[in-house]
Amino acid sequence: MSQPFKDAIAICKAILRNGYDAYVVNAQLQKELLDGRETEIDIACEPDYEELGKLFPSLERSNEEGVVATMREGGALIRFYHTDTEESSHPEHTLARITPRMLRVLEEQGKMPPALSCPFIAHTGDVYEGFEDFSKGKVQLRGIPDETLRRNYLLVIRAMRFAANFDLPIEPNSWMAIIRAASRVLDYVRISDIMDEWRKVEAECMWKFVQLLFDSQVLHGLLPEVAALSRVRQQRNDEGAEETVLDHTLECVRHYPEGEYNYDWLGTFAMLFHDVGKLYTAEYFDGKWNFYQHHRVGAKVTRKLLRRLHFSPEDVEQVCHLVRHHMRFHFMLTDRGIRRFKSLDEYPRLIEMARADLEARSGSYTYFNHNMKYLERAETPEQMLEPLLNGNEIMEFTNLHPGPQVGMLRDALLKAQVAGEVTSVPEAVDYVREYKAKNFG
Template identity: 25%
Template sequence: MKPLILASTTQIAKSIPEPVQYALETLTVHRFKAHIVGGCVRDLLLQREPKDWDITTDATPQEIQRVFPNTLYNNRFGTVVVRHHDMELEITPYRSEGKYTDHRHPDAVTFGKTLKQDLARRDFTINAMAMNKSGRLSDPFYGKDDLKKKQIRAVGDPSERFSEDALRLLRCIRFAGQLDFHVEEKTWSALCQHVQDIHLVSQERIRDELLKILSSDDLFRSFYLLDQSRLLDEILSELSEGRGVAQNKHHIYTVLYHNIFSAQYCPSSDPILRLAALLHDVGKVRTKQGNGRDAIFHDHDKVGAHMARAIMTRLRFPNEDIERVEHFVRYHMFYYSVGEVSDKGVRRLLVRLGKEHLKDFFIVRIADRMGSGCQIEVPYKLKELWRHLEEVQKDPIDTRMLKIHGNDVMELLGIPPGPEVGRILNALLEEVLDDPQRNTREYLLERTRELYQGVA
C-alpha cells in the first residue's frame, strides 16, 4: 500500500482562512500560545477543506474574552465563540480531563497547562495534532505518520479511550470509512471488546453518527466494519438479522449485504434516502418462506415498514423523516408490469406516496435494483412506471383537485364545517381515482346528495 502524499507547510498556510489567521495572530500578539487543532489539521494535511476550525490556547476563557470583546461564553468546557467576518470560531483553553464515570462525559473539566496535555485527551492520533500560525506542526502521538499509513489509531491506551466515551466506537468506524483507512490492530481489538458499551450512549448521539456514516461516499466500508465488529448487532439489530441469510434467484447477496449495497449505490447523497435504501428489505428475514432460488418473502414490505418505524422511533428521528422512510419501505415492492397495471392502480400509488415524494421513491427503487448485484442499469419496467406516474399526475389525485370543494358541500347540504364534509370529499376522490372523467361539477354535486342521503 502506497503511503499518502500529504500537504506541505506552504500549501497549508495558504489554505487557512483570514479569520482563522486573524485569531491566531491576535492571541500571539497578546503573548498567548495559539494553535488550530483536531479535525481541521487532519483535513489540511489530507488536502481536504475543513468543515470546522477549532483553536486551542493557553489563555483562560476570561483572557480570551479580553482579547476578543463581544464574544459568547456560556459552557462548562471553557469554549469562547469568536465571530470575525461572518465566520464563527471556537477558541478553547488547553484542557485536561479526568475520569468518565458515565462513559460519555468527563466528570470534571480542568484547564491544562500544556498543549500536549490537551492533545492527550483526544480520541485518535489523526485528530490529536495542532498547528501554529506559521504552519509548525505539534504531533506528539505521531498522527501524521498514521495519516501516511492510512490507519486509525487511538491516542494512548485504546481500551481507555473507548471506555471514556463509547461514541468513539462509531467515530472510529466512520473515520475508517470516510477516509478509506484501516483500523490499527490494537485499536480494532479494543473496539470489538467494547461494542456493548455503545448502550451507554444516548440514542440521539448514535443517530447523528449514523447520519454522518450514511452521508459518506463509501458508506459500504463503514457498514462492513460495523458488521465485522458486531457493533451493528448493538445499534441496528434488526438489520443484522440478515447476516448470512440467502435470498433467491433475483439476488446474489445475502439480505444484509443487499441492504448495505443498496444504500451504497443510492443515487442521492440525502442520508434519509440512503437510510430508506438500507432498511427497505429489513423485513425479509421475518417473512422468508422456503430456501434456494425459489424462496419468497411475502409481505416483507409491510413488515419492514413497521420495523423501519420502530428503528427510527428508537433513534429519535423526527416524525417527518420516519414517515418518509416508512412509506418508501412499504411501497418499494409496487409491482409494475407494462400493459398490465391500470391507470387506477398507478394513481392510487401516487396518492399514497404524495406527489412531492415521487422522485425520492424512484431513487429508493433504483437503489434496490442496483444493490441486487444482478442488474445495474435502470430496468425498462422502472422507466415505464416513471413515465406512467408522470402521466397520471395530470389526473385529480387530491381533494383539492376536485371540481367542488368544502364550501360547495356545506352550501348544498346545509351542514356546518366538520368531519362529514371531509368524509364526503374523500369518498368523491375515491370515485374520481377510479375514473377521472367523473370529475365534473354536475356529477360530484349529484353524488354528494346521494352520499349524504345514504348516511342520513
C-alpha cells in the first residue's frame, strides 16, 4: 500500500477515534485512476466542516460538488465527502462507491460503466431535499424517483405529507415509485420517523394523508387492522345504502376538524380508530351487519396499535378513552344519562366525534339535538330536576283525578323549583293548590 493511502487511512482512524464514521471511497478504483496524475484521495465521513476543522487545522473549504473540505497531506490532495447517515436509505446506498471527482476521471479515460453514471454522495440538507420546487403545482421527486427513494425511503411518507398539507397532486412517475417502494418503507424507516412526519400533517388534512397511505399500500403494512376496514361493509344510514367502514372512517376524520376542534390533531387521530373494533365484531344477521360492543373492542385494539406506533402512555390512554366512549352521545340520554356523560373526561371531544359521525352518514340530528338541550340542563343541581311532590301526592293535595292536568301541574312545580320560587315540601303543597285553583277551577 502506497504512503498516500496509508495517510488517508490514518486520517479515517483519527475521525473514528473521535466518534464519527469515515472510510476511503473505493480504494481499489482510486488506485487504478492515478495513472501518473496528482495523487488525489476521496474520503467519506460523517462530521461537517466545523467538526473536521477541530481535528485537522490545515483543512480548507471547497466549492466542488459534494465536497465538504480539502486538505493536503504528504503530497496528496484529500477530499472529504459526507457519508450516508440516513437511517431510512437502502443498504446499497449506505456505502458510496464513487464520487463526482472519480466520475470525471472515468469519463476522461473512457472507462465509465453505465452503473456508475449516477453517483450519490450524501450531504446534509433541508426537509425539501429530494423534491422539485412546488411552484410546478405538484409534488415531484427529484431526478429518477426510484433512485431518489432508495437514498431515503422516508421521502415516501414526506411526499404524502406535502401532498395532503399543500393540497397538491403527486406527479405520476413519483407516485408509481412510491407504490413500488411501499413494501420497503417499514423495512428501512423507523416508526418514530414515520410518526414524526405524521404529526406534521394538519388535522384538517389528515383524511387526505391517510387516504394516500391506503392508496399507496403503506397503510397495509403500518396499520393492517385499519386497512382491513376497506373490506368490512355497513349500512350507511336509515335509507339502506351501504359503504365500507374505511370510507366512513375517512369521512369522519374529514368532518371532525370542521367544528370547534379544527386544530385538534389527537382528536382527529382518534377518529381514525373509532370503528376499528368493527373488524372483530362484525356479524351478519337478518339481512343486516351488526357490530355489538365495537367501541369496547376497538379501545383494546387501539391500545395495541398505538403502542406499535410508539405513542406516549398519556396519549395512548387519551385516544383509547375517546374510542371507548365515542358511542355515548349517539343515544337519547335522560337527565341522569347526560350527567354521567358530562362526568367523562374529554366529553366535548366526544360530542365532536358524534357530530362528525352524523355528518359522515348524513344522519338524523334528532338525538344529538335532544342531548345538546339536556346538556344545558345538566348545569342545574340534580335535586332540582325532580319535583318535590310526585304525581300521587299532587292528586292527594289537589283532589285531582289521573290525567293530563296532573302532568301539567308537575311540570309547573318543577319550573317553580328551578326558578327558586319553591324550596320546600310545604311551599310545594301551597303552590300546587294555588295553581290548581287558578288554572283548573
